[in-house]
Amino acid sequence: MSHRRKILITSALPYANGPIHLGHLVEYIQTDIWARFQKMRGNECYYVCADDAHGTPIMLRAQAEGITPEELIARVSEEHQADFAGFNIQFDHYHSTNSPENKHFASYIYNQLNDKGHISRKTIKQFYDPEKEMFLPDRFIKGTCPKCKAEDQYGDNCEACGATYSPTELIDPKSAVSGATPVEKETDHLFFELSHFEKNAQRLDAPRSPANPNRQQVGRMV
Ligand SMILES: [Zn+2]
Numbered sequence: 001m002s003h004r005r006k007i008l009i010t011s012a013l014p015y016a017n018g019p020i021h022l023g024h025l026v027e028y029i030q031t032d033i034w035a036r037f038q039k040m041r042g043n044e045c046y047y048v049c050a051d052d053a054h055g056t057p058i059m060l061r062a063q064a065e066g067i068t069p070e071e072l073i074a075r076v077s078e079e080h081q082a083d084f085a086g087f088n089i090q091f092d093h094y095h096s097t098n099s100p101e102n103k104h105f106a107s108y109i110y111n112q113l114n115d116k117g118h119i120s121r122k123t124i125k126q127f128y129d130p131e132k133e134m135f136l137p138d139r140f141i142k143g144t145c146p147k148c149k150a151e152d153q154y155g156d157n158c159e160a161c162g163a164t165y166s167p168t169e170l171i172d173p174k175s176a177v178s179g180a181t182p183v184e185k186e187t188d189h190l191f192f193e194l195s196h197f198e199k200n201a202q203r204l205d206a207p208r209s210p211a212n213p214n215r216q217q218v219g220r221m222v
Pocket residue numbers: 145146147148149150158159160161162163
């Protein structure tokens with residue numbers, strides 16, 4: 001080998017609201033094989049992963065089980081890691097998005113972007129469950145499809161006719177959490193101005209050439 005490559009690998013973070021299934025394992029096993037191959041070639045290679053421990057489904061699952069979200073994600077993390085170990089998947093590091101390190105780096109990145117004007121704020125209207133007193137993600141609103149009139153469809157698309165729409169277009173919308181009729185409420189959302197980085201993204205994706213010898217390989221298993 002001409003030089004020792006430095007390679008950082010991850011897989012999609014498994015969601016901390018339920019067990020690992022075989023579909024997940026296909027990805028982790030393939031990635032593990034590739035990581036072992038790179039290590040055997042003498043490259044400096046790290047395979048890291050973590051539980052994704054944030055989101056409404058985790059909060060609702062914990063409520064349904066009568067435990068705190070922290071208790072749920074601690075239990076699921078143990079289950080996930082036992083399953084990975086059972087399939088001989090060797091992470092160099094396995095952690096959680098609910099960690100002080102992640103909080104530190106997420107805040108650090110956010111503040112850097114915000115200070116440089118790459119974050120914008122917009123007020124949008126979103127459905128709100130007046131009984132549970134929470135804003136509802138699209139998947140937690142059900143109602144009748146505005147196109148084909150199929151009942152009991154999600155707030156973002158219809159499984160009967162394949163139509164996509166916004167939750168406000170649903171006929172007779174209901175909160176999937178409480179069954180209450182949601183109300184529209186204004187809420188401030190933060191948007192990352194991805195277009196500010198268009199040139200950087202194009203450069204990363206450009207072919208390696210004499211003019212661009214240091215192109216980094218991003219998201220590609222090559
Ligand atoms: Zn439909």
